[in-house]
Amino acid sequence: MTHTETGHAPMGRRERKKAATRQAIADAALHLFLERGYDDVGIREIADAADVSTTTLFKHFPVKEALVFDExxxxxxxxxxxxxxxxxxxxxxxxxxxxxxxxxxxxxxxxxxxxxxxxxxxxxxxxxxxxxxxxxxxxxxxxxxxxxxxxxxxxxxxxxxxxxxxxxxxxxxxxxxxxxxxxxxxxxxxxxxxxxxxxxx
Incomplete structure (x- = not known):
């Protein structure tokens, strides 16, 4: 395996993991919003439902509203x-x-x-x-x-x-x-x- 190949493979895995985490957060948020209403769901609840920290959540979605519009x-x-x-x-x-x-x-x-x-x-x-x-x-x-x-x-x-x-x-x-x-x-x-x-x- 070349140096280039070893250099690119981990980056690909990281990007896929990042995208999967983002999708999991967005899915969890939308599920909770539809179930209970936007105003009655907190950021901590969404993070817990997606099994991430609030810090990780805010890295992907800087404001709560962005959780609904992730595309x-x-x-x-x-x-x-x-x-x-x-x-x-x-x-x-x-x-x-x-x-x-x-x-x-x-x-x-x-x-x-x-x-x-x-x-x-x-x-x-x-x-x-x-x-x-x-x-x-x-x-x-x-x-x-x-x-x-x-x-x-x-x-x-x-x-x-x-x-x-x-x-x-x-x-x-x-x-x-x-x-x-x-x-x-x-x-x-x-x-x-x-x-x-x-x-x-």
Missing amino acids: DADHRARLLAAVRERPEGQSIPAALREHALRHRMASPDDDTRFAAFFKLVNSTPALRDYQQGMWLRHADALTTVIAEESGLPPDDPACVALAHFALEAPRAARGHDDPRQVVTRAFDLLECGWPPLPASG
């Missing part, structure tokens, strides 16, 4: 891919609408655990705010991709506006009986423009 990099990748890899002929707003409905909204067809996760987030102000901040951190990257796909400068105001609109739209659906319909109508506004108001009189 931020994956969310960002899917968001940008929704624009870059959209079907031929599909508009950018339509691609972003489909992404929002698929990855940011629960539907009656979702499995029970997925729907329970959305209920947990939407019923917990701290988690709602953290989630929104998490999505808005991707605004600059999304603006850049929209501009590239549209052949426009990266600071084009329309691209900036579309990115922020797409990331903010699900917030408008909170509290509505049919949030998916609200998001769909919001994106329809981008495609069709503001409808003329009926004349008064």
Whole structure:
């Protein structure tokens, strides 16, 4: 076995162990949150359930809210891919609408655990705010991709506006009986423009 091979193998094991520990913590946290509610579960309880120290927990998740959203990099990748890899002929707003409905909204067809996760987030102000901040951190990257796909400068105001609109739209659906319909109508506004108001009189 070469020096290079001996050098890389332990690193691979360490990374796998680190990822497994992170996943175990996130799984334990979500189980407890869904069972008892976010506010009624303490960090020490989560650490004990995952069989780690609180120090180890905070190395992986610096704040409690992050325990619920442990795939931020994956969310960002899917968001940008929704624009870059959209079907031929599909508009950018339509691609972003489909992404929002698929990855940011629960539907009656979702499995029970997925729907329970959305209920947990939407019923917990701290988690709602953290989630929104998490999505808005991707605004600059999304603006850049929209501009590239549209052949426009990266600071084009329309691209900036579309990115922020797409990331903010699900917030408008909170509290509505049919949030998916609200998001769909919001994106329809981008495609069709503001409808003329009926004349008064």
